[in-house]
Structures are given as structure tokens and as C-alpha cells.
Amino acid sequence: MKSLSVKQKTDISIVLCGQAGQGIQTVERLLTRILKTEGYNVFATKEYMSRVRGGMNSTLIRISERPVNAFVDRIDILVPLNKGAIRHVEKRIKPETIIVGEKNICAGELQDEKNFFAIPFTELASAIGNKVYSNTVAVGALVSVMSVRPEAAIDCLQRFFAGKGDEVPAKNIEALKRGYEEAGRFAKPNGLNIKATCSSTGVQNQILVNGAEAVGLGAIAGGCNFVCSYPMSPSTAVLVFLAQNGRDFGIIAEQAEDEIAAINMATGAWYAGARAMVTTSGGGFALMAEGLSLAGMLESPIVIHLAQRPGPATGLPTRTEQGDLELALYAGHGEFPRIILAPGTLEEGFYLTQKAFNLADKFQVPVFVLTDQYFVDSYYNIRAFNLKNLKVERHIVETSGAYRRYELTENGISPRGIPGFGKGLVCVDSDEHDEEGHITEDSEIRTVMVNKRLKKLDLIKQEVIPATLQGPEDYQNLVICWGSTYNIVCEAVSSVGRQDTAVLHFKQVYPLPGNTARLVDKAAKTVAIENNATAQFARLLKIHADINVDYNVLKYDGLCFASDSLAEKLDGML
Amino acid sequence: MQYDMGNIDVAWCPGCGNFGILNVLKKGLDELGIEPTSLVVVSGIGQAAKIPHYFRTNFFNGLHGRALPAATAIKASNPSLMVVAESGDGDMYGEGGNHFIHTIRRNPDITNIVHNNMVYGLTKGQASPTSQVGFKTPVQVSGVILEPFNPLAVAIALNASFVARAYIADAGQTKEILKDAINHEGYALVDIFQPCVTFNKVNTYEWFKDNTYYLEDSHDSHDRKLAFEKATATDKLALGVFYINPSKAPFEENTGIYEQDKTGLSERDVDYSKLESLIGRFALG
Numbered sequence: 112m113k114s115l116s117v118k119q120k121t122d123i124s125i126v127l128c129g130q131a132g133q134g135i136q137t138v139e140r141l142l143t144r145i146l147k148t149e150g151y152n153v154f155a156t157k158e159y160m161s162r163v164r165g166g167m168n169s170t171l172i173r174i175s176e177r178p179v180n181a182f183v184d185r186i187d188i189l190v191p192l193n194k195g196a197i198r199h200v201e202k203r204i205k206p207e208t209i210i211v212g213e214k215n216i217c218a219g220e221l222q223d224e225k226n227f228f229a230i231p232f233t234e235l236a237s238a239i240g241n242k243v244y245s246n247t248v249a250v251g252a253l254v255s256v257m258s259v260r261p262e263a264a265i266d267c268l269q270r271f272f273a274g275k276g277d278e279v280p281a282k283n284i285e286a287l288k289r290g291y292e293e294a295g296r297f298a299k300p301n302g303l304n305i306k307a308t309c310s311s312t313g314v315q316n317q318i319l320v321n322g323a324e325a326v327g328l329g330a331i332a333g334g335c336n337f338v339c340s341y342p343m344s345p346s347t348a349v350l351v352f353l354a355q356n357g358r359d360f361g362i363i364a365e366q367a368e369d370e371i372a373a374i375n376m377a378t379g380a381w382y383a384g385a386r387a388m389v390t391t392s393g394g395g396f397a398l399m400a401e402g403l404s405l406a407g408m409l410e411s412p413i414v415i416h417l418a419q420r421p422g423p424a425t426g427l428p429t430r431t432e433q434g435d436l437e438l439a440l441y442a443g444h445g446e447f448p449r450i451i452l453a454p455g456t457l458e459e460g461f462y463l464t465q466k467a468f469n470l471a472d473k474f475q476v477p478v479f480v481l482t483d484q485y486f487v488d489s490y491y492n493i494r495a496f497n498l499k500n501l502k503v504e505r506h507i508v509e510t511s512g513a514y515r516r517y518e519l520t521e522n523g524i525s526p527r528g529i530p531g532f533g534k535g536l537v538c539v540d541s542d543e544h545d546e547e548g549h550i551t552e553d554s555e556i557r558t559v560m561v562n563k564r565l566k567k568l569d570l571i572k573q574e575v576i577p578a579t580l581q582g583p584e585d586y587q588n589l590v591i592c593w594g595s596t597y598n599i600v601c602e603a604v605s606s607v608g609r610q611d612t613a614v615l616h617f618k619q620v621y622p623l624p625g626n627t628a629r630l631v632d633k634a635a636k637t638v639a640i641e642n643n644a645t646a647q648f649a650r651l652l653k654i655h656a657d658i659n660v661d662y663n664v665l666k667y668d669g670l671c672f673a674s675d676s677l678a679e680k681l682d683g684m685l
Numbered sequence: 686m687q688y689d690m691g692n693i694d695v696a697w698c699p700g701c702g703n704f705g706i707l708n709v710l711k712k713g714l715d716e717l718g719i720e721p722t723s724l725v726v727v728s729g730i731g732q733a734a735k736i737p738h739y740f741r742t743n744f745f746n747g748l749h750g751r752a753l754p755a756a757t758a759i760k761a762s763n764p765s766l767m768v769v770a771e772s773g774d775g776d777m778y779g780e781g782g783n784h785f786i787h788t789i790r791r792n793p794d795i796t797n798i799v800h801n802n803m804v805y806g807l808t809k810g811q812a813s814p815t816s817q818v819g820f821k822t823p824v825q826v827s828g829v830i831l832e833p834f835n836p837l838a839v840a841i842a843l844n845a846s847f848v849a850r851a852y853i854a855d856a857g858q859t860k861e862i863l864k865d866a867i868n869h870e871g872y873a874l875v876d877i878f879q880p881c882v883t884f885n886k887v888n889t890y891e892w893f894k895d896n897t898y899y900l901e902d903s904h905d906s907h908d909r910k911l912a913f914e915k916a917t918a919t920d921k922l923a924l925g926v927f928y929i930n931p932s933k934a935p936f937e938e939n940t941g942i943y944e945q946d947k948t949g950l951s952e953r954d955v956d957y958s959k960l961e962s963l964i965g966r967f968a969l970g
Contacts, residue, residue, distance in 0.1 A: 318967035336950045361942045368787035372754040379755030383762035384951025405748050498957050530725050530743035540746040
């Protein structure tokens with residue numbers, strides 16, 4: 112009898128690995144939904160190649176008694192779906208990793224067969240009519256291994272394939288049963304039997320969304336009614352989400368001919384009273400730089416969702432990196448204020464995107480929601496977003512006949528009129544302009560207008576979203592992070608288990624919260640963790656808060672940090 | 686007239702065809718009874734693009750080449766506005782060439798006026814996309830070697846909903862063509878020949894007079910093949926309304942969001958209860 116260390120675990124990681132187009136996503140979606148329905152906390156994220164078929168992709172699913180929300184390198188159960196899969200993740204395979212798969216796929220790549228459980232997914236699928244069902248056979252096997260009731264799985268399956276006729280759900284249910292029985296017959300008696308403790312915190316009622324959906328839902332909550340973009344990984348999912356819900360919420364979702372058109376459309380839309388957003392990545396955003404500068408000059412609100420991916424140029428299209436912080440910070444010629452938000456959790460993805468629209472409208476500046484591939488493609492169960500205290504804050508005024516779009520005011524913000532609302536004319540110009548919006552080359556007006564625009568930064572600084580401090584107030588060590596790495600860093604620091612160490616996470620990276628220097632200076636040792644090669648945020652801290660970080664932990668191989676590997680690293684540093 | 690701004694400093698050279706276009710546009714809009722407050726002129730950069738600064742209108746004077754995407758979005762965000770996208774040949778056909786193509790495909794209900802003088806004015810005399818082969822400039826020192834861009838033929842090839850060309854020396858006809866374009870529902874291109882008296886010593890008022898003619902009264906503007914033939918003829922350049930496709934619905938209508946509710950986007954509220962149920966759907970397995 113094989114003995115298994117994961118048997119009693121309350122936190123299990125399953126990795127599915129196979130070719131693009133093989134249906135890993137289906138297995139992932141089904142499995143996470145089934146397990147969540149059964150009361151498990153679930154987390155899933157994927158790494159995939161920039162191709163439609165073939166290659167090698169993998170998905171990590173974590174199942175836990177407690178909420179889970181971070182990537183780990185550890186693999187408790189590996190399900191290789193084609194040849195090369197084991198090799199693809201071999202660095203993450205430990206002696207205790209269990210491998211469940213087909214013999215002919217795994218045979219040549221197994222280090223030893225001690226923890227290998229053979230289940231002929233394809234053969235079982237073919238027996239019911241088509242090998243396409245092999246993924247569902249695999250789901251059935253995993254569900255059995257996890258000791259989930261088959262009825263619960265079948266319920267989910269029925270919902271999943273609802274509207275696909277009679278045959279598709281029926282065959283898939285059969286496939287699920289075959290996998291379930293097979294695992295019950297061979298794997299379970301041999302010791303592959305896991306019963307993770309269910310959560311009792313009402314996981315079933317929680318929602319399962321990924322980062323792209325959180326941002327998309329946040330945009331709707333923020334009153335977004337115009338989205339225009341050019342498809343580019345990994346930002347496209349937000350465009351897709353808003354397009355799919357466009358009719359229901361009165362959103363114009365337009366695929367522009369290029370990113371230049373997209374940002375100019377968005378600026379035009381705000382001018383006419385819409386609340387517009389663009390969603391883009393890397394090179395797509397680079398093309399928007401002139402349009403960003405236009406928004407700065409026109410004092411137009413705009414929301415930019417920038418999902419980072421590794422560059423330069425095309426870089427690694429489907430991978431992750433926090434490499435475009437400085438691009439967001441410095442993009443656009445000329446000097447003008449901006450706001451950069453960087454959500455660390457799915458909740459923040461929602462609430463910060465919602466807030467981005469209000470901030471943009473209030474201060475008449477570009478507001479970034481800076482995410483990355485890891486963020487948009489990861490999901491876990493969270494409490495449903497609470498809309499109770501949310502409000503679409505509009506700052507549009509009805510114009511009088513004497514209206515001047517750039518009227519000088521004490522705080523630099525001129526009331527924003529829109530054409531057709533009131534008796535006035537709304538004149539905006541990318542040239543330097545006077546209060547009416549007319550072109551000017553008067554150097555005195557130029558100086559006044561520059562000051563007016565830049566003055567808004569002082570106001571913005573009064574409303575900065577504070578950084579999150581996680582851990583003891585009287586910390587000795589401070590681990591600094593920003594954006595998508597939050598959950599990973601928190602889990603890593605928590606598993607290091609030191610009482611003298613706290614995490615400081617920035618969800619607004621520009622302008623920085625006013626108390627940043629005070630919080631950082633309190634620590635005897637500071638470590639900044641960033642998913643880039645040159646410690647861009649540490650540099651931002653130096654320039655904008657005169658903070659020197661002691662150590663940088665950087666990762667720029669195209670993959671996100673793993674909380675377990677990061678913990679090992681931090682353990683040696685703190 | 687309600688569009689007049691009084692005594693203002695205009696940055697155009699004396700004798701520039703832009704003056705004529707400004708006058709004709711103001712007269713045409715006035716005759717159509719369009720209020721300045723419901724009109725938005727969207728322009729780019731260049732001498733022609735300064736036009737909205739010289740009469741009373743809402744305007745969005747944006748980036749070089751980018752008037753059309755902004756104009757499309759303005760119209761889509763508030764269809765009750767009358768939107769005119771206006772700039773020069775370099776702006777619309779050169780820098781903005783990609784938007785020109787795709788705006789025609791999108792077919793927003795806007796009027797696209799292009800001041801075509803076959804030269805770059807504001808940057809001082811380089812070739813424009815419509816400069817003729819052999820046209821010498823400080824940059825094209827041996828003369829232009831590129832095939833001139835043919836905006837009308839491109840527009841007709843893309844099945845644009847309204848395609849016309851005018852010559853500003855004939856103010857009366859130009860005004861009528863502009864009014865037809867503004868009245869047309871859907872994207873309407875009016876390419877206006879407009880001599881540059883400073884930098885184009887070849888395509889002068891005289892040259893345009895000798896090298897243009899009006900389409901015959903019998904011209905069938907619903908005949909796309911004929912329109913294309915007229916647009917690609919090289920001996921003399923035709924003026925008038927080349928092509929009308931009356932069967933295309935405008936972009937803003939095609940978005941579907943005005944089917945039930947005609948109000949512009951600024952007046953709409955988010956349906957939070959609908960959003961709550963959308964969020965709730967993510968709780969289901």
C-alpha cells in the first residue's frame with residue numbers, strides 16, 4: 112500500500128498540465144466550482160504559452176480549509192494530460208508529489224512509480240464515444256480522490272453544460288462517473304484518498320471571480336459606459352467581459368483599429384459626458400502615450416486598465432511582470448498629474464476600479480488601474496462585492512452662457528461642462544490654451560495654466576489610498592510590496608512566522624501615501640519584493656519619498672512569485 | 686450671425702482657401718438652423734485644424750491625425766450632438782490614415798471635412814499624401830515619387846455612406862455640398878480643394894479651375910462602380926456628390942444601446958440591482 116503525506120492536509124495544490132486547446136481550462140473551471148460548492152476554499156491560476164494549440168500550459172488549483180489566494184510552487188497532485196507535461200513542471204515535483212494520469216503519457220518521464228496512480232482517461236472517454244470527454248473523466252477521478260459526493264459534481268456539471276443540448280451534458284456526466292468509479296476502484300484502495308476539512312465560513316455563498324472580472328465589475332460599478340480597446344494579452348479579458356455585459360448595462364464596447372484610436376475615443380467619450388475606460392498591455396499602452404498626454408492637457412478624466420506583461424517589445428505576451436510601473440508613471444510628453452492604483456486583492460480590483468472613475472472625474476486626470484497577467488488570470492472565492500456604499504460621483508456642471516472650460520480656480524480644478532448641457536460652449540484644445548480653451552502662445556498664460564494643472568496633484572495627495580500594513584505594529588522588519596504580489600507576500604511572511612516582521616502593501620503607488628516615509632523608517636530592515644528586474648517601485652520610493660530600501664527581491668522570468676519559495680528566501684534574509 | 690466671433694486673430698495667410706471654407710461652413714450651418722451649443726467640431730493639428738477657434742462652437746481640438754476616433758466617440762456618447770470632424774489632408778489622410786479607413790467602416794453619423802491643398806502648410810511646405818507625383822519640396826527634393834492618396838476612391842471602395850468633393854473657389858456649390866453632407870445620416874466625407882497660397886505654387890486657384898469639373902446632373906450617386914470610375918479618373922478631377930449609400934445604419938445606432946433609451950451616456954445611471962445579480966451569478970458553481 113502506498114502511503115501519502117497529503118492525506119491529512121488542509122491545503123492541497125493540484126497542478127494540471129497539458130497542451131493548449133486540450134481543455135485544461137475546462138477541468139480547472141469545473142473542478143474549482145465543484146469544490147467550492149462543496150465548501151472548500153479554492154484558488155486557481157494559470158501559466159500559458161502564446162499559442163492557440165500545442166505547447167505546454169499548466170494550471171494550479173489550491174484547495175484549502177482556510178481562504179487561499181496565492182501561487183505556490185509545491186505540487187501535491189499532478190495531473191499530466193500529455194507527453195512532456197511532467198518534464199514541464201519537473202522542478203516543482205518532490206518525492207511526495209502524487210501523479211495521477213495515463214500510463215503511456217507518464218511512463219517515460221516518471222522518476223519513480225511510487226506515487227504514480229494510473230487512470231486511463233482517454234480509454235474511458237473513448238468507451239463512451241469520444242476521447243474529448245477525457246478531461247471530464249479526469250475531473251471525476253479528482254473529485255473521487257477528494258472525497259466529494261458525486262451528486263454535487265453532477266449538479267455543477269449540469270449547470271456548466273446547460274444550454275448545450277442533451278447529449279453534451281449526458282455524455283459528460285457519464286464521463287465524470289467513469290472517472291469517479293475508476294479512481295474509487297484503483298486509486299482509493301491504494302491510499303489515494305484525501306479528505307480536506309471543509310471550510311465553515313459559508314464558502315458556497317461566496318463568489319468566484321478572476322482579476323479581469325473583478326476589474327470589469329468594478330468598472331460597471333464605477334459607471335463605465337464606454338470601453339474601447341485593441342485586443343492584447345493579458346488585458347483583453349476585461350474588454351471581453353464588458354462587451355459581453357454591454358447590452359445589459361448600456362455600455363458601448365468598441366474594438367478600435369489600434370490603441371491610438373482607443374485612447375482618443377475614450378477621451379472624446381469623456382468630453383461628451385460618458386465614463387470611458389481603455390484596457391491594454393505593454394506595447395498597446397506605449398501607443399497610447401500621446402493620447403495620455405492629450406488627456407493631461409485637456410484635463411480630461413480617463414481610466415486606463417494596464418495589465419502588465421514582460422517586455423521590452425513583444426516580450427512574453429502571456430506571462431507576468433511588474434515591469435511597466437515607470438512606463439505608467441512617466442508615459443506621455445509634458446508634465447501633468449496622474450494617479451496610479453495597483454490592486455493587490457480581487458476585492459481591491461473591484462473597489463479600486465470603481466473608485467478610479469470617481470477620482471478621474473473629480474480631479475480631471477488620467478487614473479491607472481495597474482494589474483498584470485498573474486492578477487487578471489487568478490481567481491479565488493471571496494465575499495460578494497458590497498455595492499451599498501458605492502456611488503457614481505459625477506462632476507459635470509450645467510454651463511452658463513459665459514462658461515469657460517479652463518476657468519482659473521483656487522484649487523486648479525475648473526468645473527467640467529459637456530457640450531449640449533447648458534448655454535455655454537465647451538472648448539478644449541491640445542495646444543496650450545486660455546481659460547476659454549482657445550489656442551494661445553502667451554507665456555504668462557502658459558505659466559498660469561501649467562501651475563493650474565500641476566496644482567491638482569496637491570489635492571490628489573490629500574485623498575491617497577493608504578498602504579495596507581499586515582502584521583505587528585512594532586515591526587523590526589518590513590517587507591514592502593505593491594500590486595498583485597500582496598497575497599503571495601503575505602502568505603510567505605506568515606509562513607516564515609516571525610513576530611517582528613510586517614508587510615506593507617501599496618495599492619496606490621502614485622502619488623504615495625503621505626505617511627510612507629514614517630512607516631518605512633520605523634523598520635530596522637526593509638525588503639522590497641517586485642516582479643521586475645530593476646526594482647522600479649523601490650526607485651519610486653527613493654525619488655518620491657526619499658526612502659532607501661535595504662534589500663530587493665526581484666523576479667523577472669515571466670512567472671509570478673511562489674509563496675513557498677519566497678518564504679524560503681525571506682527566511683534567510685530577515 | 687450666431688457663429689461670428691467678432692474681431693479675432695486668425696493664423697491663416699492672406700488669400701488662404703481656409704477663409705472660404707470657414708465662411709461657407711458658418712453660412713451652411715446657419716441655413717440649417719444648427720445651434721452652436723449643439724454642434725461639436727473635432728479637429729486635429731495643422732492650419733486647417735485651427736478652424737474651430739474661429740467661430741462659435743463647442744470644439745475638441747485634439748491630436749494630429751486623431752480627430753475621427755474622438756468624433757466617433759462624441760457622437761456615440763451623445764447622438765443629439767451634431768458632430769463635424771475637420772482637418773487638413775496631412776492630418777486626415779496621412780497621420781490619421783488608419784482612422785480614416787476604419788471610421789468609414791464604422792459609419793458614425795458625422796461629417797468629415799478635409800481641407801485638401803496637396804501640401805503641408807504648418808510644417809512649411811513638405812509633401813502631403815495628396816501631393817502629386819513630381820511635386821518638389823524641401824524634403825522631396827527630386828519631386829514626390831509616391832502615388833498620391835485618393836481619398837474618394839478609398840472611401841467608395843470602403844462603401845462609405847456619403848462621398849463628395851468640392852472646390853472652395855465656388856463657395857455656392859461648396860456650401861450646398863456641405864449642407865447635403867451634414868444632413869446625411871451616417872459618415873459623410875467632403876474633400877475640399879483649397880489652394881495653399883504660400884507653399885503650393887503648382888496647385889493654385891488657376892490650376893484647380895483648369896483641372897476640375899462638376900459631375901453631370903445625370904450622375905447617379907447610388908452607382909458605386911460609376912462613382913469609383915469618376916473618383917479614379919486622372920485627366921480632370923470631378924467635383925460634386927460622387928456616392929451615397931442610403932442603406933447603412935450609423936454606428937451609434939448599431940451599438941444597440943439607444944434602442945430602448947435615447948438619452949446620452951451622461952444622463953444614465955448604473956443599474957446597481959442588475960449589477961448585484963450579475964455579481965451573484967459568480968457565486969453559483
